[in-house]
Amino acid sequence: MHDNEHASHHHEESFIRKYIFSLDHKMIGKQFLIYGLIMFFVGGGLALLFRWQLAYPEKPLPVIGASPQYLEEGEVVTGVDKMWERIYESEKEEWLEVNMPNGVIEPAFYNMLFTMHATIMVFFVVVPILVGAFGNFLIPLMIGTRDMAFPVLNMLSFWLAVVAAIVMAIGFFVPGGHAAAGWTGYAPLSSDPQWTGVDWGQNLWAISLLIQGFSSLVGSINYITTIINMRAPGMTFFRMPLVIWSLFIVAILLLLAFPVLSSALALLIFDRLAGTTFFTATAEGGGDPLLWQHLFWFFGHPEVYILILPGMGIASELIPVFSRKPVFGYRSMVYAMIAIAFLGWIVWGHHMFQSGMRPALGSAFMTTTMLIAVPSAIKTFNWLGTMFRGSIRFTTPMLHAIAFVSMFVIGGLSGIYMANTPVDIFIHDTYYIVAHIHYVVFGGSLFAIFGGIVFWFPKMYGRYMNDTLSKIHFWLTFAAFNCTFFPMHILGVGGHMRRISNPMQYEFLQTFEGMNIFITMSAFTLGFAQLILVFNFFWSIYRGKVAEKNPWHVNTLEWEAPTPVPHGNFGQIPTVYRGPYEYSVPGEEADWIPQAQPEHVPATSGD
Amino acid sequence: MLQWLPENVSTFGQGVDNLFTLIYWITVVVFIAVMATLITFLIKYRHREGHRAEYIEGSTTLEIVWTAATTLIVFGLAMLSLPQWNKIKSPTDFPENPDVVVQVSGKQFNWDMTYPGPDNELGTDDDLELENELHVPVDAVVHIRLTAEDVIHSFFVPQLRLKQDALPNRFIDVWFKAIKAGRYEIPCAELCGFGHSGMLGYLNVHTQADYDAWVKERWPQ
Ligand code: HEM
Ligand SMILES: [Cu+2]
Ligand SMILES: [Cu+2]
Numbered sequence: 048m049h050d051n052e053h054a055s056h057h058h059e060e061s062f063i064r065k066y067i068f069s070l071d072h073k074m075i076g077k078q079f080l081i082y083g084l085i086m087f088f089v090g091g092g093l094a095l096l097f098r099w100q101l102a103y104p105e106k107p108l109p110v111i112g113a114s115p116q117y118l119e120e121g122e123v124v125t126g127v128d129k130m131w132e133r134i135y136e137s138e139k140e141e142w143l144e145v146n147m148p149n150g151v152i153e154p155a156f157y158n159m160l161f162t163m164h165a166t167i168m169v170f171f172v173v174v175p176i177l178v179g180a181f182g183n184f185l186i187p188l189m190i191g192t193r194d195m196a197f198p199v200l201n202m203l204s205f206w207l208a209v210v211a212a213i214v215m216a217i218g219f220f221v222p223g224g225h226a227a228a229g230w231t232g233y234a235p236l237s238s239d240p241q242w243t244g245v246d247w248g249q250n251l252w253a254i255s256l257l258i259q260g261f262s263s264l265v266g267s268i269n270y271i272t273t274i275i276n277m278r279a280p281g282m283t284f285f286r287m288p289l290v291i292w293s294l295f296i297v298a299i300l301l302l303l304a305f306p307v308l309s310s311a312l313a314l315l316i317f318d319r320l321a322g323t324t325f326f327t328a329t330a331e332g333g334g335d336p337l338l339w340q341h342l343f344w345f346f347g348h349p350e351v352y353i354l355i356l357p358g359m360g361i362a363s364e365l366i367p368v369f370s371r372k373p374v375f376g377y378r379s380m381v382y383a384m385i386a387i388a389f390l391g392w393i394v395w396g397h398h399m400f401q402s403g404m405r406p407a408l409g410s411a412f413m414t415t416t417m418l419i420a421v422p423s424a425i426k427t428f429n430w431l432g433t434m435f436r437g438s439i440r441f442t443t444p445m446l447h448a449i450a451f452v453s454m455f456v457i458g459g460l461s462g463i464y465m466a467n468t469p470v471d472i473f474i475h476d477t478y479y480i481v482a483h484i485h486y487v488v489f490g491g492s493l494f495a496i497f498g499g500i501v502f503w504f505p506k507m508y509g510r511y512m513n514d515t516l517s518k519i520h521f522w523l524t525f526a527a528f529n530c531t532f533f534p535m536h537i538l539g540v541g542g543h544m545r546r547i548s549n550p551m552q553y554e555f556l557q558t559f560e561g562m563n564i565f566i567t568m569s570a571f572t573l574g575f576a577q578l579i580l581v582f583n584f585f586w587s588i589y590r591g592k593v594a595e596k597n598p599w600h601v602n603t604l605e606w607e608a609p610t611p612v613p614h615g616n617f618g619q620i621p622t623v624y625r626g627p628y629e630y631s632v633p634g635e636e637a638d639w640i641p642q643a644q645p646e647h648v649p650a651t652s653g654d
Numbered sequence: 655m656l657q658w659l660p661e662n663v664s665t666f667g668q669g670v671d672n673l674f675t676l677i678y679w680i681t682v683v684v685f686i687a688v689m690a691t692l693i694t695f696l697i698k699y700r701h702r703e704g705h706r707a708e709y710i711e712g713s714t715t716l717e718i719v720w721t722a723a724t725t726l727i728v729f730g731l732a733m734l735s736l737p738q739w740n741k742i743k744s745p746t747d748f749p750e751n752p753d754v755v756v757q758v759s760g761k762q763f764n765w766d767m768t769y770p771g772p773d774n775e776l777g778t779d780d781d782l783e784l785e786n787e788l789h790v791p792v793d794a795v796v797h798i799r800l801t802a803e804d805v806i807h808s809f810f811v812p813q814l815r816l817k818q819d820a821l822p823n824r825f826i827d828v829w830f831k832a833i834k835a836g837r838y839e840i841p842c843a844e845l846c847g848f849g850h851s852g853m854l855g856y857l858n859v860h861t862q863a864d865y866d867a868w869v870k871e872r873w874p875q
Contacts, residue, residue, distance in 0.1 A: 242804055370699070371706075371707040376713070376716075403824060406744045413732055421721060424724040428720045436699055463680075463681060464677050467731060467735050470677065472670065473812070473817065547851035553841055555660055555839055632709055
């Protein structure tokens with residue numbers, strides 16, 4: 048660590064500067080990570096509530112549900128019955144009484160649960176972790192600079208996200224309940240309170256997403272500026288690690304896509320509060336419900352790629368490191384991401400095949416959507432190529448990367464069915480879509496997130512996560528994930544609609560009762576497995592084994608910085624001599640050559 | 655997987671199922687090939703003492719091959735589905751001179767079926783409005799004018815392989831020809847409020863004789 052001695056002889060920072068209103072990109076990254084993990088539990092908890100209803104419709108929830116005796120004869124037998132008794136006797140309309148009398152989920156509450164589950168997972172978990180946490184932590188370290196271009200904006204980005212989360216949380220407790228029109232908020236269900244009875248819930252939903260949009264904008268401007276202007280000497284664009292490429296592209300997508308959602312949300316708020324009719328077709332003319340869908344999906348499809356590109360980037364870091372090989376087709380990986388970023392703008396109509404949009408447009412969107420499957424396939428083949436003739440180490444991060452690739456393959460292939468307009472007629476708005484979403488976002492993005500957390504934890508916190516717990520978490524998650532979401536393809540093929548609270552109301556869905564119960568049990572296991580992750584995470588921050596500087600023998604610059612990384616990151620800014628994936632170079636003794644190692648000096652192992 | 659599809663009872667449904675089957679086999683083959691390759695690599699190239707990874711940066715030939723192959727497959731699929739899609743959804747391709755025309759309107763949380771009656775005109779005295787019950791003859795071309803009164807709903811008949819959103823203040827035409835008599839469910843497939851789950855109508859496909867009797871009963875003249 049000789050060259051890093053004078054790293055940062057800054058003044059001691061106050062607690063508030065260091066941990067709360069921090070300007071340091073690493074601390075902000077960790078703040079986003081913990082923020083995302085907390086929201087992950089909120090979002091997951093909501094899902095378990097509605098999964099219960101789907102398996103056991105109209106049955107009281109475990110723990111807080113009333114006993115059968117109480118339900119049938121009003122006889123108070125358990126402490127919980129007493130609680131319900133008190134609630135019914137009270138003058139006030141209690142929250143529990145409105146939403147789940149006796150512990151049975153009301154249909155309106157059910158709609159709110161899945162709406163908020165998806166909203167939270169997309170906007171408050173996956174994006175904050177992938178973009179907020181990994182983006183902040185990795186960008187300056189991996190391109191070799193001391194911080195983001197605009198540290199104050201960076202802090203603002205995090206605190207705006209906190210404000211957005213608080214506004215979103217308040218929505219649960221306003222009269223009329225929270226937004227219940229789906230995460231896609233289709234108008235006029237969302238734009239006119241008379242159709243749902245939801246009043247300020249939907250307004251707060253929109254306002255919170257507007258704030259979250261500002262947070263993303265501020266963050267993305269920062270990322271773009273930093274990556275363009277602050278790369279270390281020698282760090283050309285084509286020497287950048289692929290995860291940095293992915294974050295760069297995502298920042299551009301965020302910058303261009305979010306304003307579209309913000310505009311749509313603003314119009315929605317006008318419709319709801321100012322009496323405009325942008326999204327309502329009135330007899331005198333006025334607006335059009337399909338306008339909302341076009342605006343939403345013009346944002347929404349780039350958004351789903353925002354959810355996956357950094358995951359692809361993370362996988363593209365982990366696979367070469369643990370195969371000890373250069374990434375296969377580095378440039379084609381970059382071009383594939385750029386292609387996705389361009390094509391992502393002209394496929395939004397594939398969410399609207401059955402919406403009443405002109406059928407000819409459907410054909411056009413089918414063609415562009417089929418095209419976007421091509422770069423996804425290219426990436427998959429390149430990951431396989433990276434493992435070809437490698438020397439693969441099955442570390443926990445690598446297991447997650449392998450899971451990422453295989454789950455992404457399933458999610459990509461299921462996309463082909465839906466891209467096919469005639470087939471989509473049948474599976475649109477069924478559980479097939481739900482299966483697809485979860486294979487790409489949970490199977491894809493979340494496995495990448497888990498792998499990334501275990502991989503970079505030693506650099507973030509200076510300690511290792513407990514490997515046994517990490518492995519148990521991986522295998523449990525992998526098994527429970529597939530048991531939860533694979534059967535949803537079958538439900539979809541059976542025609543099982545999404546967003547219904549009681550499948551048993553339909554004759555043709557009776558056969559799926561057992562499958563729904565199985566899915567719910569798997570979902571509870573999946574939820575339980577995440578407790579292991581969180582326990583391991585927080586325990587390891589304090590108790591984990593102390594990590595060395597570069598435990599996985601990685602070439603990229605973040606591992607040049609001392610552990611724990613000081614304020615300012617590097618003693619001297621490193622100079623970059625080569626690409627990020629020079630592993631097992633012939634003629635070299637070590638199987639890795641760090642990017643910052645000058646030419647012709649044999650590599651030594653990390654200290 | 656495909657055995658879970660509900661029975662098909664429409665003339666165009668078989669075309670949808672054929673595409674479904676084709677894509678199913680393509681994706682199964684691709685999936686198995688990719689997984690087999692992955693697992694082979696994982697076993698064959700696992701880390702062993704003394705073995706070193708081979709320095710391979712990529713292969714332009716391979717990149718071109720797999721880009722071209724994927725493009726061909728997905729484009730081929732798109733081309734195959736175009737006629738099928740137009741047949742089901744393009745009003746210009748619909749069979750002309752329908753035997754039955756019905757207006758179906760979604761409203762929280764029912765399907766309103768309006769028959770124009772003997773004069774074939776909607777909005778006249780002989781119109782017949784039914785809640786949640788649609789009656790049609792088997793082997794006959796049915797045109798549906800789909801609309802909604804409040805929010806978006808979606809007219810879904812799994813056995814017909816037909817789904818179409820219904821929008822307020824817009825009339826969207828769909829058609830079908832059922833090939834088997836029976837009673838089929840018409841769930842709403844688009845979230846439309848707290849009563850969305852359970853919003854359910856029925857499609858009664860009668861034999862021609864039964865249908866004639868039904869018509870006679872409704873419009874006795
Ligand atoms: C191979 C590439 C892909 C293709 C061809 C594809 C195709 C589609 C199509 C056609 C739909 C609309 C289906 C419908 O509603 O009827 C859809 C929905 C969706 N896709 Fe993909 N997709 C692909 C990859 C991805 C990726 C990588 C992600 C995100 C990480 C993603 C996330 C989603 C989500 C969230 C929805 C559902 C939105 C909703 O209705 O709630 N997809 N996809
Ligand atoms: Cu999309
Ligand atoms: Cu509905």
